[in-house]
Amino acid sequence: MDLQGKHALVTGGGTGIGLAIARGLAEAGAEVTITGRRAAVLEAAAGPRMHPVTMDVTDETQVVEGVAAAVEACGPVQICVANAGIAEGRALHKTEMDFWRRMMATNLDGAFLTIREALRSMAQAEWGRVLAVSSVAGLRGLKGAPAYTASKHGMIGLIRALSEDFVGKPVTFNAICPAYVDTEIVARNTRSIAERAGVDENRALEMMVSMNRHGRLVAPEEVAAAALWLCGPGSESVNGQCIEIAGGQI
Numbered sequence: 001m002d003l004q005g006k007h008a009l010v011t012g013g014g015t016g017i018g019l020a021i022a023r024g025l026a027e028a029g030a031e032v033t034i035t036g037r038r039a040a041v042l043e044a045a046a047g048p049r050m051h052p053v054t055m056d057v058t059d060e061t062q063v064v065e066g067v068a069a070a071v072e073a074c075g076p077v078q079i080c081v082a083n084a085g086i087a088e089g090r091a092l093h094k095t096e097m098d099f100w101r102r103m104m105a106t107n108l109d110g111a112f113l114t115i116r117e118a119l120r121s122m123a124q125a126e127w128g129r130v131l132a133v134s135s136v137a138g139l140r141g142l143k144g145a146p147a148y149t150a151s152k153h154g155m156i157g158l159i160r161a162l163s164e165d166f167v168g169k170p171v172t173f174n175a176i177c178p179a180y181v182d183t184e185i186v187a188r189n190t191r192s193i194a195e196r197a198g199v200d201e202n203r204a205l206e207m208m209v210s211m212n213r214h215g216r217l218v219a220p221e222e223v224a225a226a227a228l229w230l231c232g233p234g235s236e237s238v239n240g241q242c243i244e245i246a247g248g249q250i
């Protein structure tokens with residue numbers, strides 16, 4: 001794959017899935033803007049063809065200015081990966097409005113703002129790939145996490161609608177839907193589940209791993225490989241799809 005001359009934008013690009021995707025795109029030759037809230041994390045992740053921009057996807061002004069700065073530095077965005085997100089379970093009767101809004105603002109509003117701003121410049125490039133990192137929770141209900149599930153369903157709805165808006169044009173829109181991935185988020189959720197369920201952390205991790213059909217955590221590089229495929233030759237007719245990376249049927 002040769003992505004020389006292409007500019008990719010990856011939100012949440014300093015850690016986990018976002019970092020794996022960013023590195024894969026950079027290795028394929030793209031200039032990659034990685035964004036996130038923590039400047040130190042982004043600086044540590046930066047390297048050849050990887051350019052950090054501090055940006056909170058819940059803040060419209062920061063997204064508008066951050067994407068504009070990336071475009072000025074590296075040209076029109078041609079690959080947009082809306083990856084920034086949070087994952088936390090909470091029963092509905094324990095879900096306060098602040099928790100609900102924080103989940104939606106990060107996962108759904110953040111994807112909307114990122115994609116909207118990227119598309120403003122993508123029109124100049126006459127080619128584009130837009131990917132949203134959703135979750136298997138975007139395709140089915142995840143027990144104990146109604147807010148998270150709703151936000152991830154919303155991301156898929158956004159992608160499907162945009163794929164219809166742009167059908168027949170050289171821009172595709174797809175969602176990647178991983179199961180539990182070996183990232184910092186899973187490590188944090190392991191501790192959270194252990195506290196809520198009254199079990200030790202090893203048992204909490206086993207509970208998550210058991211939900212992956214192949215009985216292990218997905219590696220971030222496996223998700224990155226799917227993203228690269230969707231950006232590469234032969235993917236032109238893959239549009240409006242949800243790519244499950246779950247070790248089996250969900």
